[in-house]
Amino acid sequence: MSAAEGLTDLPDTESAALPGDLAMWCFILAELLVFALLLIALAYARSRWSMEFSAGVATLHPLAGVSNTLLLLTASYLVARGLECGTRRALVRGFALGLLCGLGYLLIKFGEYAVLIGEGYNLRTNTFYFFYFFTTFFHAMHAMLGMVILAVVAVRTRAGYYPDAARQKMAGDSAGSYWHMVDLVWLALFPLLYLLP
Amino acid sequence: MRLSLRFFWLALLALTLLGVALSQRQPDWLMAAVVLLTLLKGHWLIDRFMGLATGPLWLRATVSGWLLLVLSALALL
Numbered sequence: 001m002s003a004a005e006g007l008t009d010l011p012d013t014e015s016a017a018l019p020g021d022l023a024m025w026c027f028i029l030a031e032l033l034v035f036a037l038l039l040i041a042l043a044y045a046r047s048r049w050s051m052e053f054s055a056g057v058a059t060l061h062p063l064a065g066v067s068n069t070l071l072l073l074t075a076s077y078l079v080a081r082g083l084e085c086g087t088r089r090a091l092v093r094g095f096a097l098g099l100l101c102g103l104g105y106l107l108i109k110f111g112e113y114a115v116l117i118g119e120g121y122n123l124r125t126n127t128f129y130f131f132y133f134f135t136t137f138f139h140a141m142h143a144m145l146g147m148v149i150l151a152v153v154a155v156r157t158r159a160g161y162y163p164d165a166a167r168q169k170m171a172g173d174s175a176g177s178y179w180h181m182v183d184l185v186w187l188a189l190f191p192l193l194y195l196l197p
Numbered sequence: 198m199r200l201s202l203r204f205f206w207l208a209l210l211a212l213t214l215l216g217v218a219l220s221q222r223q224p225d226w227l228m229a230a231v232v233l234l235t236l237l238k239g240h241w242l243i244d245r246f247m248g249l250a251t252g253p254l255w256l257r258a259t260v261s262g263w264l265l266l267v268l269s270a271l272a273l274l
C-alpha cells in the first residue's frame with residue numbers, strides 16, 4: 001500500500017487530544033491576548049466617546065458587516081467539515097471552499113475601505129474611525145495569514161506531502177484552529193462595530 | 198444525540214441574522230441580547246468547529262474565558 005492510499009481514511013480520535021500542534025495553539029493564544037487588549041480598548045473607547053461611535057456606526061454599511069460574518073462562519077463550517085470527513089479529498093475541498101469564502105470576506109472588507117476613504121474618512125477622522133480602520137485591518141491581516149496557512153496545508157495534502165495520516169491530521173487541525181480563531185475574533189468585533197448604536 | 202456540523206452552521210447564520218434584525222429595531226435590551234447571542238455563537242464555534250468540546254479542558258476553559266472576558270468588557274464598560 002502506498003503512503004497516499006494509507007491517508008484516505010484518517011483515525012477518528014475522540015479523546016481529549018489537542019486539536020492541532022501545541023506550537024500553533026501557543027501562537028493562537030498569544031493572538032487572542034493581543035485581540036483581547038484591542039477589543040477591551042475598543043469597548044472602553046465606545047463608552048468614552050459614545051457620540052462619535054454612534055455617528056460612526058451609522059456611516060458603516062450593515063450589509064457589508066453581515067455578509068462578512070456569514071462568509072466567515074461559512075468558511076469555518078467548510079474547514080471543519082473538511083477535517084471531520086477525514087479524507088484527503090474532503091480536506092482539500094473544504095479548505096479550498098473556505099479560502100474562497102475568505103477571499104469574499106477580503107473583497108467586501110477592502111471595498112468597504114474604498115467607499116469610506118472615498119467619502120473622506122480615515123484613521124485620523126476621529127476615535128471611532130481610528131478603531132474601525134485599525135482593528136478591522138489588523139483582523140484582515142490575520143485572515144490573510146489564515147488563508148495562506150489553509151492554502152499551504154491544502155496544497156501539501158493534495159500533493160501527498162505528509163508521510164502519514166497522523167501528521168496530515170495534525171497539520172489540518174492546526175490550520176483549521178487558526179482559521180477558527182480568526183472567525184471567533186470577528187464574532188466579537190462584529191457587534192461592536194455594526195450592531196450596537 | 199450529537200448534532201451535525203451543518204446544524205450548528207445554519208444555527209450560527211440564523212443567530213447572526215437575528216442579531217441584525219434586533220439591532221434594526223433597537224430595543225432597550227439590545228446590548229444584553231447581542232452579548233448573549235455572541236456568547237452562544239462563540240461557544241458553538243469553540244466547541245464544535247474548533248473541536249474543543251472533546252479537547253483538553255484547560256484549553257477549552259482558556260478560549261471560552263477569552264470570549265467571556267471580551268464580552269464582559271463590552272457589557273460593563
